Amino acid sequence: MPSITTSAVAGSRVRRTVLAVAKPIAFAVLLWLASAAGAVPIPGTPVPITLQTFVVMVAALTMDWRQAGAAVALYLAAGAAGLPVFAGGSSTAALFGPSAGFLIGFLPGVIVTAWLKGSSRRAIAAHHAAGSSTPTAFTASTARSIAAYAAPGSDDAADRTDLAASVADAAASRPIVFALTFLRYFAAAMVGCVAVVYVFGFAVQAALTGAPLPAIILASVPFIIGDVVKSFVASLTVSVAVALRR
Template sequence: MSERTVSTAQRGRMLASTIGKPVLFAVLMWLASAAGEISIPGTPVPITLQTFVMMLAGLMLSWRQAGSAVVLYLAAGAAGLPVFAGGASTAALFGPSAGFLIGFLPAVIVTALLRGKARLDSAPHAALTAVRYFGASLAGNLVVLYLFGITIQSMVMHVPFTTVAIASMGFVIGDVIKAVVASLAATGLAKLF
């Protein structure tokens, strides 16, 4: 093979990887919402595994790829495909869970930007990577996502911010557990991505 052929083949693999990873994570977000939901009394937003998939995307992809995955997912729902929790589509972008859906984008980007580079050359470095990943997951998927979600839900439902915030606290324990699992999984899979 000539150098030109090799570089063309390499470019093809890079392009497939660049496009394929966001598509994969967009599909995983849909599967996470299709897998089922758990309702929390006092809030119209259900628990799904979407935030777990978002944490993984933010920890395993570049911020552009992670953001692209979320944009693809949101665009599919906006186009009318039943990809949101409960098989919802476009209407969900204007209802009580709109802030959480819209907040997915800045949340995943913040997570990806804060995670830093994985260092897996020793057990202490791997442990520090997992801790850093955990912190990035909390900053993006708890702080940023909840800020968007609670603020917009408060406005849509005409309910005080603090009331929505208190009702949303039922999600925090589950999201912290998801952050622990996602951080450990992403650290273990860092060499693959």
Template sequence: MQSSHTAASAVSAVSVPRRIAAASWKPVLFAVLLYLAAAAGEIPVPGTPVPITLQTFVVMLAGLMLTWRQAASSVLLYLAAGALGLPVFAGGASTMALVGPSAGFLFGWVPGIIVIALLRGKADLSTPGAAALTAGRYLLAALLGGIVVIYFFGVTVQSTLTGVPVFTVTLASMGFVVGDVIKAVVAALAASGLSKLGR
């Protein structure tokens, strides 16, 4: 009896690290993708200090493919790397980006990615109609979490830090919206397609 209990404890002790590794590799992967999206380059937008990068696309994709906990962990891990002084943000910035005009967009990724992950629902690819509904639901989740929520935080914080009226900041930020809608469409199609591959 004692030996079977010891064997069960040993198996449990081995399986805990294995479960932790299985649960953490995806958030780490998406945190690295966030960094690579920033390192790939940025496009400045006149009238706003926030550049265009592919990071919003990565946030949307992570929200559509991970659990809300894993998705939030990927963003928090990325933000923590920047807070520790690593040059992981756009333009090679680190800690100062977390207190600058783009800080609201960075911190807005956390509630945004959680909203995406919670709204997307389960993938149903059993028929072409069900697959289309899944892609449509994914798109709606990406638009609400990846644009509405993130922009709310980004515009509010940028307006507060710069003293520029919210309406003016919102108007200047409209240069991003078309690109982010395209990113949402691509993320929804990619995530629903990858869900099909995983079946």
């Protein structure tokens, strides 16, 4: 029995290690595929719109900050090494062009987003501490009600009422937990993958082109609107995935 337990623990550790390494690599590849999918040019600005930001957001919302940072760092390193992984099949030159600030900004942006979004475990604990019910609490309450209902000599009517109340409470709380999760993810994506990235992007673009900062910001309005939409979609998608996993 001890050998079986030890083997199971070792196997679990190996799986966790493999996933910890595989996820950043997978997202680095997804970043390249997002760039290869094509770019939409925006009049008045030399920086095209791509799906890279969306992938960066999903990476930040589904991994911890170390893994998310590793994924972006690997992607940037591949481009710096000469691989055509950036928009338009570009590589090293893109890190010295008008879009360099946005590419470099992905790294601090993804780390900030992943750090701000926290973990589901911490979020549930926070809801619990604030007096909010959680799916875990509902599950335990419902289990107790079912056990009482099935117990010999139980008061069927009272236990049935208790069970129905527990199930109703669980169903009522799920939209609240979902909404709080979505808002947390959306705020984190807006701060890290939008605000932080644009600070780097605007600064580098202004320095390289010599264009006035207000003009750069004005020309980037379509990007900003697009990235707000991407933040919403990415946050909603990951929130749904988290809810389905519970």
